[in-house]
Amino acid sequence: MPRLYINAELRRLVADRAAHICEYCLYPEVEGLSCQVDHIISVKHGGATTADNLCYDCIFCNLQKGTDLGSINWQTGELVRFV
């Protein structure tokens, strides 16, 4: 089972790498509406807790994404993988 816990150093690395902006919708983190570190490939699907599988996202994107691995482009109908 992959590790779920994301330590403070890794959280800081991901947040700084993203410049504290949601990496999906590009909405900047603001006071009272902070972003969070999220697994791109969820732990449920075997995703690792490593920097290359973590992203910084806002609560709205995180709730929309859930544990999905991709989405359908509504304009083309194509499946788009998150990674």
Ligand SMILES: [Zn+2]
């Ligand atoms: Zn977002």
